[in-house]
Amino acid sequence: MLLRSGGTNGGPALGELHRRLKWVALVGIVGLLVLAARLWQLQVMRGEGYFVRTVSNVVKERYLTSVRGKLLDRNNVPLADNRPAFSFYVTPRHFTPAVGAELARLLGLSDDELQRVLDRVAVGRKRDARMPIVVLEDQGRDRAARVEQALGRLPGVEVRHEPYRYYPQGALAAHLIGYMTQMTADEADRFLNKGYDPNELVGRYGLELAWENYLRGKKGIERYAVDARGQRLDEKTAATLIQGERVIGAVPGANVILTIDAELQRMAEKAVAHVPAAAVVIVEPRTGKLRAVVSRPSFDPNVMTGHLTKQEYELLRRDPRKPFVDKALRATYPPGSVFKFVTALAALEDHHATEDEGILCTGAYELSGTTFKCNATHGKVDLIGAIQKSCNVYFWKLAERIGLDRIAETARLYGFGVPTNLGLNGDAGGRIPTKAWYEQEQHVKYKIGYATNAATGQGDVEVSPLQMAMAYGAIANGGTLWVPQVVERIEASDGSEITSPEPKIARDIKVPADALDIWRRGMWKVTNEAGGTAFDHGYVARVPVMGKTGTAEIRTKRKKEPNERNIEDWHPTRSHAWFAGYAPAGDPEIVILVFIEHGGSGGRVAWPIAKEILEGYFTKIHPVAAPEGKKPEAARPVAPAPAAGKKPEAKKPAVEAKKPVVEPKKPAPDDDLEPIDGDD
Amino acid sequence: MRGTGLALPRSTIGVSRWRRFRAAVDWPLIITVVALCAIGLLNLHSSTVGTRHHARCDTQMRWMIVGTIAFVVVTVIDYRALVRLAILGLVAAIVLLIVVRLLGEGAHGKGSYRWLNMGSGQPSELAKLIVILALARMFQDGEPTRYTPEVLVAWGVALAIPVGLIAIQPDLGTATLLSLIILTVGFLAMPSVWPMVHVTLAGLLAIPILWEKMEGYQKDRILGFLDPNPQGNGWQTWQSVFAVGSGRVWGKGMGESTQKEFVPEYWTDFPFAIWSEEWGFVGSFFLLAIFGFLIVWILNVGLSARDRVGAVICVGVAGMTFWHVLVNIAMVLGIAPVVGVTLPFISYGGSSLIVFFMAMGLVANVSLRKHGY
The missing domain is CATH 3.90.1310.10 (Penicillin-binding protein 2a (Domain 2))
Incomplete structure (x- = not known):
């Protein structure tokens, strides 16, 4: 026994204490022995019975997946759905x-x-x-x-x-819709904290990513019991093993209804199917709602969502056209002549330009020792003629008068240089150079050549096709720059509305009405009169269309990346082809922007595609009767047959003939300044 | 060392100070505590490994380091100095409990504000130590005639106030524990045991009245204990008994507990259930024996203490340890209702751990100074 009499140490008063202390110890030991006896009873005497009943049963908890919300087009055509x-x-x-x-x-x-x-x-x-x-x-x-x-x-x-995510329209609007993948090990913690199941797919790109929180819904939980072999136990046994609620139901995700029109989207994708890389944006100038957004090449979200094999991924990765970059929203390009409205409106507003001032285009332009070539020798042109024929010389002159910073200021008013706030796929801001930018960030001395480059959308100007579409929206509606909108409405799975975003105005641009009117009349001639850069390659008879073409030169000769794929018809040194415009001219309903990456001439390549889409729109989606007779015939003495693109035989050789002359010579004593031979 | 009231065994005069100090340190006590901590950690590890609760091992280890520091601090300060401060401590504890009650009004959803976060822990846990010191102060006098009825009643009221405050928090577990500690010390140190017998009987008779005052969930727990069934009140007890029983003689082996998925929050109040399941009767009995040794050893220190104060402290700490072990394990074994009483050094949680480290510090303190001043 550990207890020994400590009497020798204690005073007389301790004696009684020590006697009782031993009693206390005895009571304690008895107490613990009672516990030991109970242990004996439970573990030794009854242990086998308990063992049999417990060893094999395990309670498992699992999430009940909530059905993910659908992505629907404006007519409730499913773009992203779930299949059993x-x-x-x-x-x-x-x-x-x-x-x-x-x-x-x-x-x-x-x-x-x-x-x-x-x-x-x-x-x-x-x-x-x-x-x-x-x-x-x-x-x-x-x-x-x-x-x-x-x-x-x-x-x-x-x-x-x-149910598994499924995209019934295949690759349609793939960049917009996006896709889903499993979470990686690195992200797992972050997702698990938000209540995800490690097995879940997460929205990875496009709307699937941007609206993840609405689409995913709320998972339920089911708790159930299984035996040692993983077999599920019946409900009665489970009830003795599981405390509390056994099933908490899942809440399905919300459906997101888009402003996109699947039919129009399909039409637009079909129209660019023959070119290797392109972007198309169709937007309502009255609201800023996007009706179609195409980025080509793309991918099949059904493949991306859990079925991508290594080989397929390799193939996509090695594609020099970068199929994972949204060319409408994320990528930026020099816009070429579609950008000229900025220069024209700025100069008109400052009274540095008038409608009828004639400027002589000799086909070349001398600027601090460098000769820049225009795309043709236009002779004496007024402003409207310069727009119609896309004469660079005219705009270079204007640029000399107003300077780079004035161009940049106006460009910013129209939304260039900053993201559009669509909030999707890294919606790009692009670049609008200023004097300060050249001097402080590029550390080069400012030259007037930078202004003339910017005036025609070349040099260091870079914009996204979406930005350009929104800017043309502002031209169409008289100065309202919208924030692009792609979500029309969000509905709970039972159909009740959760929210429907209102169209948002980015800026009311105070643009002088007469200036705008001059630009519009120029655009009218581009698409409706002989000599217009677009008209020469096709004409839309059904509704009056106006627009502007652009052919943006590529500055850098790019190097081939190691082991990149060879793509047919892909010529990375060719110019970008642009067309921006709207229809019907008097009461604009849609703005259309067509961008063909390395497509060549805007009038020859981009415009016929825009024309095809516009014709499709006004026959199938919003059918209008073709106006008999009047303007079309009157306006087109040269090219009578509107048979898709190839009729202006007379004009084409002339344009083609000029190109070779123009292209090879970039005399460039100063290689920063690019001779522009931009537009046709 | 004289200044600290530390005396060394006479037989070691002439030996170096360090060796004399080492000889005075209560090694069996320290080794026992280390063994319990090790078992506690092992059990926590094996029952949480591979789950999201495994981080608790690190936390527990950190608390053990803090506890060790607390142990050293409490050991170094002369226990008589601590006892001199006992009345002040009691007043401070009462004030703190009242403040907690006032501040906690409505602050907690569960209707129980003992967990109001006051720095590092629960004032009611610390109250156990303060009550033990106050009891030592109360019974420091060896002269029986000094204990007049008036003095005893005054002390009784002073001690009843914190117990009452804790009971209405409501933390019945801690309040019961405190009462049991007070009764234990009373039986030991009162000039006559008869008043204690009366108080005990009165307490037992008051149970029906207490029952009426209890919160619904407290009643549920007791009813659940009386009639264990998996659907209602007795869920925890039911699963815990299954865990223990299924361990059989040799246990299922480390990390093989299957019942932990059914025993809720097993790491605080039910670690013994997992231990029993994994190590069987052999392991359970071994752990019980270590606790038995610890309690007897503490009483042994009390027996060899220099004065009544030291003896009462040891009985208080032994009583606290004993009642914690008894109530917790009885609860795990299904022979006591489920109350929030931790298993010393085994349960997960900082406040319980630190209070027990400090309590063991008090014992080491008495042990260190047993040979004189």
Whole structure:
């Protein structure tokens, strides 16, 4: 016994204390012995019974997936939907290589596929070996049935019925819609904190990413009990094992209804299908609502969402056209002559230009020792003629008068240089150079050549096709620059409205009405009168269209990247072709912007595509009767047959003939200044 | 060392100070505490490894470091100096409990504000130590005639106030624990045991009245204990008993607990259930024996203490340890209702851990100074 009499140390008063202390110790020991006896009873006497009843049962918790909201076009055509499918789950704790082999045999998995399954199990094992992790998703009914029948031989494997994301229109509007992927190990923590299941797909790009929070809904939870072999126990047994609610229902995600018109989108995509790379933006100038946004090349979101193989990914990655970059929203390019409205409006507003001032275009322009070539020798032209024929000399003159910073100031008014706030795919701001930018950031001395370059949308000016479309929207509606809008309405799964964003105005531009009128009359001639850069390549008879073409030179000769793919018809040194315009002229309903990357001439390449889309729009989507007779005939003495693009035989050779003369000579004693031979 | 009231065994005169100090340190006490901490950590690790709760191991280890520092601090200060401050401490504790009650009004959803975050822990946990020191102050006098009924009643009221305040928090577990500590010390140190017998009987008779005053969930727990069933009140007890029983003689092995998925919050109040499941009767009995040794050893220190104050402190700490172990394990074994009483050094949680480190510091303090001043 540890207790020994401590009487020798204590005074007489301690004696009684010590006697009682021993009693206290005795009571304590008896108390602990009672516990030991109870332990004996539970563990030794009844232990076997408890063991049998507990060892095999395990409670599992799993998320009940909420059905993801749909993406619908303005007419409720589904662009992103869910289809019934099965997922195979594995609980890493019960998984053995033999199970993997059996699964592979059963499903005929390739070594690659099996490796992917094993990788996922390894990741799951690291995270929580008791948590089922998805190894194969989006499986068909027959595979599910095969696995289900063999579950006895596949401990730890489960088959769950889980709808899978699916894009019924295939690659239609792929950049806009985006796609989903599994979360990576690095992001997992962040997502798990937000209540995601590690197996879930997350919106990765496009609207799937931007509206993730609305689309995903809220997951439910189901708790259930399984025995040692992973077999689910019946409800009655489960009730004795699980405390509280066993099922908390999921809340389905909200449906996002877009301003996009799937039919128009399809039309636009079809119209650019024959070029290697392009962007099309169609927007309502009355509201800023986007009706179609095309970026080509793209991808099939169905493939991207969980079915992308290494080879397919390699193929996309090695594509020099960069299929993962949204060319309408994210990429920026020199705009060429479609940008000239900035110069014209600035000069008119400052009274540095008038409608009828004639300037002589000799086909060349001398500027501090460098000769710049115009795209043709236009002779004496007035401002409207300069717009119609896209005479560079005229605009260079204006640029000399107003200077670079005035151009930049006006450009910014029209939304260039800053993102449009669409909030999608990294919506780009582009670049509008100023004197300060050259001197402070580029550390070069400002030259007047920078102003003349900017005046025709060349040099360091870069804009996104979306920005250009919005700017032409402002020209069409008399000065209201809209924030582009792609979401019309958000509805809960039961159809009740959650929100519908109002169109937002970015800026009311105070543009003098007469200046705008002059530019518009110039645009009218571009598409409606002989000699117009567009008219010579086609004419829309159904509605009056106005617009401006642009052919933007490429500054840098680009190097081929190692192992990039060869793409047919892809000439990375060719100019970019632009067309921006709207229709109908008097009461603009849609603005259309067509951009063909390295497509060549704006009039010859971009305009016929815009024309095809406009004709489609006004026959199928908003049919208007073709006005008999009047303007079309009167306005087009030269090219009578509107038979798609190829009729102006008379004009074409002339333009083509000029090109070779123009292109090879860039005398460039000063290689910063680019001779412009831009527009046709 | 004289200044600290530390005396060294006479037989070691002439030996270096360090060796004399080492000889005076209560090694069995320290080794026992270290062993319990190690078991606690092992159990926490094996029951949380591979789950999102595993980070608790690190937290617990950090608390153990803080606890060790607290242990050293409490050991170094002469316990008689601490006892001299006991009345002040009691007043401070009462004020603090009242403040907590006033501040906590409506601040907590669960209707219980003992967890109001006051710096590092719960004032009610610390109250246990203060009550032990106050009891030592109360019974410091060896002369029986000094304990007049008036004095005893005054002390009784002074001690009843914090107990009452904690009870209405409501933290019945801690209040019961405090009462049991006071009763234990009373039985030991009162000039006559009869008043204690009366108080105990009165307390037992008051149970029906207390029952009426209890909150619904408290009643539920007791009812659940009386009639364990998995659907209603007895969920925790039911699952805990299953865990213990299924451990059988040798246990399921480390990390093999399956019941932890059913025992809610097992790391605070039910770690013994997981331990029993994984290590069986052998491991459970071993842990029980370590606690038994610890309690007996503390009483042994009390027996060899230089004065009544030291003896009463040891009985207080032994009583606190004993009642914690008894109530917690009885609860795990399904023979006591579920109350929030921790298992010393095994339960996860900073405040309980630190209070027990400090309590062991008091014992080491008495042990260090047993040979004179």
